[in-house]
Amino acid sequence: MDFIDTRVGHILDGDNRFFGRSVFDDWSRSLVSQLDAMLAALGVREITPINRESLRLISLGLMSPDARIWPLKLTRLIASYGDPAAGYFGGQLVSTGKIMGPGTMVGAAKGLAWIAEQVGEDPSDAVVAEALAAWRARSGGRMAGFGVPFRAHDERRVAVLQMAKATPIERRRHWRLHEQVVLAMVGHEPNCVVTFAGMLLDVGVAPELCGLALSVAMGHVFLAHAVEASTVDGERAHAIPVEQVEYRGVGRRSTEAQKKLG
Amino acid sequence: MKTYTGILDRVDFAERLTAQVVEPCADPRVHGYAVQADLGHSIDLLEFSWLALVGELPSAEARAALTRALIWLAPLHVGEGPTHVAVLGRVAGAPDEVLAGLVTVALGQHIASEQRSLAPWLAWLDDPNPSFDIPELAIEPSPTPEQVQAHAALAADSLRWFGPSRELPATPVLRRVAAGYALLHRLGLRDPLVVQALVTCARLPVALAEAARTRAGAVLSYATRVPNYRYVEEDESWTSSTPE
Numbered sequence: 130m131d132f133i134d135t136r137v138g139h140i141l142d143g144d145n146r147f148f149g150r151s152v153f154d155d156w157s158r159s160l161v162s163q164l165d166a167m168l169a170a171l172g173v174r175e176i177t178p179i180n181r182e183s184l185r186l187i188s189l190g191l192m193s194p195d196a197r198i199w200p201l202k203l204t205r206l207i208a209s210y211g212d213p214a215a216g217y218f219g220g221q222l223v224s225t226g227k228i229m230g231p232g233t234m235v236g237a238a239k240g241l242a243w244i245a246e247q248v249g250e251d252p253s254d255a256v257v258a259e260a261l262a263a264w265r266a267r268s269g270g271r272m273a274g275f276g277v278p279f280r281a282h283d284e285r286r287v288a289v290l291q292m293a294k295a296t297p298i299e300r301r302r303h304w305r306l307h308e309q310v311v312l313a314m315v316g317h318e319p320n321c322v323v324t325f326a327g328m329l330l331d332v333g334v335a336p337e338l339c340g341l342a343l344s345v346a347m348g349h350v351f352l353a354h355a356v357e358a359s360t361v362d363g364e365r366a367h368a369i370p371v372e373q374v375e376y377r378g379v380g381r382r383s384t385e386a387q388k389k390l391g
Numbered sequence: 392m393k394t395y396t397g398i399l400d401r402v403d404f405a406e407r408l409t410a411q412v413v414e415p416c417a418d419p420r421v422h423g424y425a426v427q428a429d430l431g432h433s434i435d436l437l438e439f440s441w442l443a444l445v446g447e448l449p450s451a452e453a454r455a456a457l458t459r460a461l462i463w464l465a466p467l468h469v470g471e472g473p474t475h476v477a478v479l480g481r482v483a484g485a486p487d488e489v490l491a492g493l494v495t496v497a498l499g500q501h502i503a504s505e506q507r508s509l510a511p512w513l514a515w516l517d518d519p520n521p522s523f524d525i526p527e528l529a530i531e532p533s534p535t536p537e538q539v540q541a542h543a544a545l546a547a548d549s550l551r552w553f554g555p556s557r558e559l560p561a562t563p564v565l566r567r568v569a570a571g572y573a574l575l576h577r578l579g580l581r582d583p584l585v586v587q588a589l590v591t592c593a594r595l596p597v598a599l600a601e602a603a604r605t606r607a608g609a610v611l612s613y614a615t616r617v618p619n620y621r622y623v624e625e626d627e628s629w630t631s632s633t634p635e
Contacts, residue, residue: 140399141395142398146395197620199482203476203479206476207500215496219493222489223480223485223493228483362618367472368471369471370470371470373470373617374468
């Protein structure tokens with residue numbers, strides 16, 4: 130039988146291996162928090178203080194856990210039957226879509242990565258603007274990570290910019306590039322996704338995995354709602370009274386068999 | 392390249408996957424019946440589902456009872472969990488290839504919850520001389536004339552399907568869902584997984600039909616505040632330390 134080679138892990142006698150290192154020896158000495166293992170899982174091989182700080186800031190920025198935000202409400206609805214695990218994992222299936230954060234994140238990361246490839250190191254604002262125009266021409270006029278609904282500015286981006294101020298994060302390549310892209314996107318308000326895309330690319334996450342990285346980084350928010358809803362929400366969530374439902378479908382009618390019965 | 396021999400390499404696991412329903416061959420057989428050469432033109436989808444889950448083709452009575460049960464159980468309006476999940480999943484941009492899975496997770500929770508709450512009613516059905524009244528949760532509190540008529544027809548049909556000692560009671564009028572599960576119970580379907588499978592098959596198209604009529608990403612035309620959530624805070628003391 131052929132083998133499918135895996136480099137993730139292996140159970141051994143008295144120790145386990147995880148990405149080429151001993152769990153109870155190497156990892157036990159170097160693992161600072163669960164974030165480190167998450168970075169390794171996402172393919173990042175340089176688990177450094179600046180990469181940890183980037184992921185910490187992203188997790189903080191994503192702590193915007195209003196229960197009415199659609200994927201979170203979905204998590205609560207499923208968990209309302211009593212099983213937080215079903216709500217937590219079930220609700221996050223929407224992360225595979227293109228509309229909410231993780232989906233737009235992939236678009237933003239791919240855009241930034243493509244522009245970075247075109248412009249090289251330390252490009253001028255004009256060169257970035259030109260590359261951005263070329264990217265938008267390739268992607269139906271869009272650059273993901275822009276647009277802020279219901280408010281003037283994205284408070285998450287504003288806060289992360291503030292927290293990253295004067296830290297090495299600001300000096301990293303994709304961070305600087307994202308600022309130039311924001312400058313060039315005149316009339317388009319940036320949201321946190323384009324900033325986080327730059328940060329994740331600087332951490333070393335592949336563009337196509339940045340959406341998944343975002344999902345993982347906001348796992349705590351889904352978890353909190355799943356845990357609470359499993360004991361609090363109940364029928365108020367999953368049995369909405371018919372008075373709160375407006376039917377707009379086809380009018381009442383009968384099958385031929387029913388008509389014959391009168 | 393380095394590799395290791397560990398605990399799982401030494402365990403004596405089976406070497407082949409086991410198939411007990413579908414025989415993998417050019418014309419796959421389900422419990423022995425050929426799909427292309429036989430079942431495809433000799434039975435309908437409901438009979439096929441029964442065959443897959445039960446192992447034999449249903450009798451005419453079982454088929455009729457199953458049809459009644461699943462059609463009665465099928466509709467879940469948008470205010471009910473799984474259909475709400477379907478619509479909300481669509482609004483939140485869940486892709487088509489994932490939406491059915493998402494709804495199935497919600498259906499599993501919903502059906503398990505129904506099975507738990509209807510357990511006293513199913514116990515009543517199992518008792519040849521029940522010492523207690525039909526549980527209230529199985530009784531329609533204020534049936535419409537149409538429901539009275541439908542229940543009378545169901546009771547009469549159940550006498551024909553299951554015989555005089557196992558028919559459903561003519562009175563009181565049962566709730567639609569309680570009657571649906573009672574029929575499945577009378578059909579001998581006791582394995583919760585089999586019930587999950589059949590009821591999911593009945594409800595999934597209905598829930599996804601609501602989703603299919605919802606525009607992906609249409610957050611403004613979706614009732615985001617139904618149900619309404621309000622953020623509240625208590626005076627709680629948190630303990631957390633920062634690195635020294």
